[in-house]
Amino acid sequence: MLENFPFYVGILIVILLLIMLANKIKVAYPVLLVLAGLAISFIPGVPIITIEPELIFFIFLPPLLYEAAWTVSWKEMWRWRRIITSFAFVVVFLSALSVALVANYIIPGFSLALGFLLGGIVSPPDAVSAGAILKFVKVPKTLSSILEGESLLNDASSLIIFRFAMIAVATEQFIFYKAAVSFSWMIFGGVGIGLLIGWIFMKAHKYLPTDANIDIVLSLLTPYIIYLAAEEVHSSGVLAVVSGGLLLSNNRHRFLTSTSRLQGINVWESFCFILNGLVFMLIGLDLPQITNGLEEVSMTTAIGYGMVITAVLIVSRILSAYGAVIVTLIARNFITVAYSENPGYKTPFILGWTGMRGVVSLAAALSIPVYLNNGNGFPQRNLILFITFIVILLTLLIQGLTLPYFIRKIKLDDFDDTLPNDEVNNILRQELAEHALNYLKTNYNDHIETNASLQHLIQKWEQHSKGIDNESVGKDLKVIYLDLLNQQRQWLRNKNKEDKSLDESIIRRQMHYLDIEEEKLRYL
Structure with a gap:
């Protein structure tokens, strides 16, 4: 050997x-x-x-x-x-x-x-x-x-x-x-x-x-x-x-x-x-x-x-x-x-x-x-x-x-395939951002009024950005953001179950993105 x-x-x-x-x-x-x-x-x-x-x-x-x-x-x-x-x-x-x-x-x-x-x-x-x-x-x-x-x-x-x-x-x-x-x-x-x-x-x-x-x-x-x-x-x-x-x-x-x-x-x-x-x-x-x-x-x-x-x-x-x-x-x-x-x-x-x-x-x-x-x-x-x-x-x-x-x-026909994956992914990302914003404004409205970082985060989402920058955030915001990420995961799981025509690989891409966002919190 x-x-x-x-x-x-x-x-x-x-x-x-x-x-x-x-x-x-x-x-x-x-x-x-x-x-x-x-x-x-x-x-x-x-x-x-x-x-x-x-x-x-x-x-x-x-x-x-x-x-x-x-x-x-x-x-x-x-x-x-x-x-x-x-x-x-x-x-x-x-x-x-x-x-x-x-x-x-x-x-x-x-x-x-x-x-x-x-x-x-x-x-x-x-x-x-x-x-x-x-x-x-x-x-x-x-x-x-x-x-x-x-x-x-x-x-x-x-x-x-x-x-x-x-x-x-x-x-x-x-x-x-x-x-x-x-x-x-x-x-x-x-x-x-x-x-x-x-x-x-x-x-x-x-x-x-x-x-x-x-x-x-x-x-x-x-x-x-x-x-x-x-x-x-x-x-x-x-x-x-x-x-x-x-x-x-x-x-x-x-x-x-x-x-x-x-x-x-x-x-x-x-x-x-x-x-x-x-x-x-x-x-x-x-x-x-x-x-x-x-x-x-x-x-x-x-x-x-x-x-x-x-x-x-x-x-x-x-x-x-x-x-x-x-x-x-x-x-x-x-x-x-x-x-x-x-x-x-x-x-x-x-x-x-x-x-x-x-x-x-x-x-x-x-x-x-x-x-x-x-x-x-x-x-x-x-x-x-x-x-x-x-x-x-x-x-x-x-x-x-x-x-x-x-x-x-x-040249196979794209039978039973709907929109291209990239297009569906962008639509899903926009819907997910809207869901997150609605959840924040409903459950953390008091924090939004007093927390400048959270306000900045909301502004970035509203502008369809990809997430938060590597800036220092407080413990309260981390707790809120973790709760929000879990809500987004639950929304994606429900969306996957309800929409039978939606490609699950796109859902997993979004899940992977949320995992990365959660991982980033460890270094903020």
Whole structure:
């Protein structure tokens, strides 16, 4: 370990340089990192990197899911819940089924159980890759909301398929009623454990004498404890982390101070930034380990299998995207749907094309045991690993590099999007200032008449300024201003609940601004 320490430091430096290059040339950084890892793995004398599956499942996966749950909008998830759940569960299952049938047909000795095992591994798209690409192009908020919501749930559904397929391969039997009970426990048990532990941590933050540093450390421990607790009782650790993260995210302003929120954002963004970079670099570096174990099938044949499976995944997801639109258009005649107009052919195609694979697929493939319980070698393990690698590489290169082109070429309609975010943000800021002024004049009218600083503050708000200057203020004004900031937060929360068409990211921008204003009071 110590003798390879300079190599690991060098890898971190390479990751940072490549991400800066990716931002410069406007290419999704996972693509560059995987290719760079491949190139480095062929350099003579480079240490062989062996990735332990537990390293990704228990160290990388929980914080990445937890951070995603904190950034996603629950309101948007609920609004688009039908299409999100259809993509996260139905489409993932159909993709796994398609892979299972094709693999069973074209690969000699590949049983249906092994096919479902491979399907469960490669069926979930990677949210990091899609997010890295979409930040360079403008897409409707609806599309990004659906992709964000899907990314939180599809990992859980694919890993459930993977787990049942593993049992079928190991025992050579599949008992339906036992599978149904186990499936229900994995879903409902995972969600329940996540909510319970999330609630406990929420109370710990609120009632224990914590400070910003302790709050941040507790937040870093939370996803690991939730994940391990759920996995220990054989429920879904992924769903547990997601449900616990959503609970804490939607109540963050009730148990965290403004200091904890502001500092926590910076810590979590940096932490997940380096985790994502390391994972995609490790995917490329792990190629020698994967190819060395490929003995029973020639390299050319294995690459051919990988290309066929990749094509099956791409086509099945695109067809599923159009199928979801058709089902929605039919369902609108019987139930209320979030969007009832026909989005045409453009949006379903882009939604179907955002199917890059990544972290979860690699972790699941590597977690396949070398030997079965009876001592025999796990059938087709090395081939499954290699096909998974080919799928990750090809989807990142083919879909990852062409997605921005298709988005620009197709010119997606801004369906269901109202005013531009900047315009809505300015309107909301003006309404918030008016609410604050009305509240001050109603509740602190006596203070306004006698406090010159408060009068000056009101004048600045009336002129649509951004806040108070770094001037000395008295203790009374700080108390009033803190009360006012809390009232503004409550107004924003109510506004978010009442206005269903309002983008929640704009509300969060205003919440972040109020946190900064509160933080400034510490230095005034």
